[in-house]
Amino acid sequence: MSITAPPTPQSTWTKEDAKASRKANRKLHRKEYIWAGAFMAAPVIGWLAFLLFPLAFSVYASLTNWNGLGNMVFIGLDNYVMLFQDPYFWRALWNTVFYMIGIPIGLALSLGLAMALSRRIPGRTFFRTVYYIPVISSLAAIAILWQWAYNGDFGLVNQFLSIFGIEGPNWLMDENWAKPALIIMAIWKGLGYSTILYLAAVQAVPRSLYEAAALDGAGGWRRFRTITLPMVRPVTFFLVVTNIIGGSMIFTEINIMTPTGGPNWSTASLVWYIWNKAFKNLQMGYATSMALVLGILVLIVTVIQFRMNKRNDFSIE
Amino acid sequence: MRRKGLTAAAVTVAGALLLAACSSDGSGGSASEDPDTSGGDSPNELTFMYRGSDADKAAYETAIAAFEEETGAEVTMIITDADQYATKLQAAIAGNKVPDVFYVEPGRIQGYVYADVIADLTEYVDQSVVDNLWDFGVDAYRFDKESGARGQDGDPFYALPKDVGPFGFGYNKALFDKYDLEYPSADEPLTFDQFLELAKALTQDSDGDGELDTWGTGLNVTWNSQAFIWGNGADWISEDQKTVTVDTPEFAEALQWFADLGLVEGVTPSAEQAQTLDTYQRWMAGEIGFFPVAPWDIATYTALEEKDPETFSYDVIPYPVANEGDDWSTWIGSLGIAVSENSANKELAAQLATYLSTDLEAQKTLAAGMIQIPTLKDYALGEWIETDAPAAGWPENTKVFLEIAEEKGRPLPGTWTYTPEWYDNFWIGIENVVDNGSQTAADYLAAKQPEMQSLLDQSWVSADQAKAAG
Known part of the structure; x- marks a missing residue:
């Protein structure tokens, strides 16, 4: 008996086959790569064209003396030095920050309204529509209407106040009342949007949580504080972030209602000042530096908010 | 994790700014709708x-x-x-x-x-x-x-x-008739004193209810004070457009006189009633004697006159000057x-x-x-x-x-300079002089001049830079 080595299996997979397979794979992958590339290219090109390029251009423009018409002349950080010494920049920044007072007030009112509108009250669809109308209305048109409403003599606001024996101020001409007047208008304009978002959030809170809390003896206020408020916090966070960004860009209503910056410059916002510098006073380079500083300030505030939100984050298992 | 948070925040801000920039809310307009210019x-x-x-x-x-x-x-x-x-x-x-x-x-x-x-x-x-x-x-x-x-x-x-666009001055003939006053001349300007005298005669409680019903005038300082300042021999800027000249006695005198029309003489509606729109409405309602009249107002005023000539009937006159024989001007x-x-x-x-x-x-x-x-x-x-x-x-x-x-x-001051910022600055805080009188014109102007001069100097520097940059 002889022991022979087992026959080696005759492989049918030749080198040529492997080559062809690799080629086919490459072809297939190339196609996939092309498609993947195309899909990725759209946002990347968009990002480059609409974000990175304008941003880089703005950064460069902020380092130049440029009137927006002719050539740019590089002047280093001069615009930034001038900016920090410009008292009107700080006044406009202060006015802009002051306008933010309206954000918590608006959110509190929106949440209250959302809770009221989430109940089965008669005519709630009507009220939801009414509160949303200002959101879809033209801001310019609204600003003109409110300008009339705030008229010291004939305005609706003072006529309404006079019913209660209150002699209203000359809102837009009074240094102390011009900013609050604009805040009231901004709250009114944004109320519908915040209310709709809060409404969705309030209605998404599981009923079981309220029932369990009620069984444990929690009252209305405690249920609101410990269930509703935490459950709608993602919406609150979203609204605070977007309202601060939006509020920092307040312009249209100021330009229409107080075109010269209000009594004693009390209503001039930073974006209004930037616009004036850029388009009226031909200081596009300087205006760009202010716009970038505003952008950085908003970014810092947003980062702080993100961090604070993260610290207080929780989830229900 | 920190980097993620920072990135998320940056993306949120950038996205929101981009969306806001793209949105159209009235005054900004939409780029996509712009025609090819x-x-x-x-x-x-x-x-x-x-x-x-x-x-x-x-x-x-x-x-x-x-x-x-x-x-x-x-x-x-x-x-x-x-x-x-x-x-x-x-x-x-x-x-x-x-x-x-x-x-x-x-x-x-x-x-x-x-x-x-x-x-x-x-x-x-x-x-x-x-x-x-x-x-x-x-x-x-x-x-x-x-x-x-x-x-x-x-x-x-x-x-x-x-x-x-000549910015003229006018008077309500109906109101002059009502108080039996002689119409001002179209050829000779009134002096400040004559103007004030007439304004006082036009400021009356005509129905006896204790409230004033008509006033001599109601002028907005930003648009209507120029002719009075010039009428007193003062100006905002030197002829070579390089020096701000608001700190002269003539300027202070004219501005104070203008402010005192309301604050001291009481011939204009009170500060609270003195919004431009209000005095404009009062003028058209026949409550104000003297008011600016420009060509772009004519259609409105003429229609109003045709509708109710007993209340409103107007004509144009020269702006008042400080003294008889002075030359009048307006913007x-x-x-x-x-x-x-x-x-x-x-x-x-x-x-x-x-x-x-x-x-x-x-x-x-x-x-x-x-x-x-x-x-x-x-x-x-x-x-x-x-x-x-x-x-x-x-x-x-x-x-x-x-x-x-x-x-x-x-031309309005500021028209001849590279930017009008120095002139616009003049009006920031003017309420303290004309509306509440918390500052005298002289004090206000003394404080304003250096600030305006600095902006004017800057305007000239910018002009030189623009010239060099091309």
């Missing part, structure tokens, strides 16, 4: 960008149709809202899409010339055409590139007037028609600008529509003032407007 490419193609009312549009459509027929040109008209015009034009310039022909404000001339945006029209327009336009109408667009001087006769001009505005320096059809474009500025039929339409006084001197001083203006319903003393256009008009 580029100049025409073919030898006979032109674009004309302008702003204005329907009446302007109608007048120009007819004029342009005639121009097209006469020259074989094809003109594309681009009309924008008045409040968006400057921003859109600047965007068109930045995007290198400058229209062939477009409106330009006198205060913008320097910037546009230094940046080679607008063409020198001197060689394209016949001297005879220039001679038949109001001096201010052409001087407003004259600019000496080398010295930076503006408005000097003989210097190159970079636009032709679409209009000239005059203008809007120009310029031609792009880079137009492919510059000569044809200059022809169109000239046509729009001087076409008799267009001028007749605009003047008949009570929008502006004619830009053409021969027509204005002849046929128009004698027959057309009275027929259209212009007031009896319309010649005062022509007097302003001819010699009494001065």
Whole structure:
């Protein structure tokens, strides 16, 4: 008996086959790569064209003396030095920050309204529509209407106040009342949007949580504080972030209602000042530096908010 | 994790800013809706960008149709809202899409010339055409590139007037009749004292309820004080446009007198009632004796007069001056028609600008529509003032407007400088002088002068830099 080595299996997979397979794979992958590339290219090109390029251009423009018409002349950080010494920049920044007072007030009112509108009250669809109308209305048109409403003599606001024996101020001409007047208008304009978002959030809170809390003896206020408020916090966070960004860009209503910056410059916002510098006073380079500083300030505030939100984050298992 | 948070925040901010920038909320406008403002490419193609009312549009459509027929040109008209015009034009310039022909404000001339945006029209327009336009109408667009001087006769001009806007002064005849007062003269200006005396006589509680029903005047300091300041021999700026001159005794005296009309004399509605809109409404309601009157108001005022002449019936007079024999003046505005320096059809474009500025039929339409006084001197001083203006319903003393256009008009301070920021700064805090009287005019002006001077100096530096940068 002889022991022979087992026959080696005759492989049918030749080198040529492997080559062809690799080629086919490459072809297939190339196609996939092309498609993947195309899909990725759209946002990347968009990002480059609409974000990175304008941003880089703005950064460069902020380092130049440029009137927006002719050539740019590089002047280093001069615009930034001038900016920090410009008292009107700080006044406009202060006015802009002051306008933010309206954000918590608006959110509190929106949440209250959302809770009221989430109940089965008669005519709630009507009220939801009414509160949303200002959101879809033209801001310019609204600003003109409110300008009339705030008229010291004939305005609706003072006529309404006079019913209660209150002699209203000359809102837009009074240094102390011009900013609050604009805040009231901004709250009114944004109320519908915040209310709709809060409404969705309030209605998404599981009923079981309220029932369990009620069984444990929690009252209305405690249920609101410990269930509703935490459950709608993602919406609150979203609204605070977007309202601060939006509020920092307040312009249209100021330009229409107080075109010269209000009594004693009390209503001039930073974006209004930037616009004036850029388009009226031909200081596009300087205006760009202010716009970038505003952008950085908003970014810092947003980062702080993100961090604070993260610290207080929780989830229900 | 930290990096993720930072990235998320950055993306949120960038995204929101981008969305906000793209959104249209009235005054910003939407870029996607903007028409193409580029100049025409073919030898006979032109674009004309302008702003204005329907009446302007109608007048120009007819004029342009005639121009097209006469020259074989094809003109594309681009009309924008008045409040968006400057921003859109600047965007068109930045995007290198400058229209062939477009409106330009006198205060913008320097910037546009230094940046080679607008063409020198001197060689394209016949001297005879220039001679038949109001001096201010052409001087407003004259600019000496080398010295930076503006408005000097003989210097190159970079636009032709679409209009000239004399800011006149008027009185309510009905109110004068009511209180049995003699009408002021259209030829001789009142003195400040005479004006005040009349204003006091017009300020009355006519129904005896203890509340004032009519007032002598109700003037907005930002737009109405210039004539009174000039009428006292003061000015905001020196002739060479390099020194702010608001800290002179004459200026302080005039401004204090102006403020005291309300604060001390009580011949204007109280500060709380003194919003521009309010005094304007009160004037039209027949409650105010003296008020500014400009050509663009005529249609409204005339309609009001026809409706209720017992309450409102007006005419135009010169602005008061400090002393008898002093020269009176007021401000005059203008809007120009310029031609792009880079137009492919510059000569044809200059022809169109000239046509729009001087076409008799267009001028007749605009003047008949009570929008502006004619830009053409021969027509204005002849046929128009004698027959057309009275027929259209212009007031009896319309010649005062022509007097302003001819010699009494001065540009608003700030028009001749590279930027008007120094002049705009004057009004920040003026309420403390005229509304609540917490500051005297002298104190206010002493504090303002250095701030304004610094901005004026900066304006000159910017002008030099723009000139060097090109």
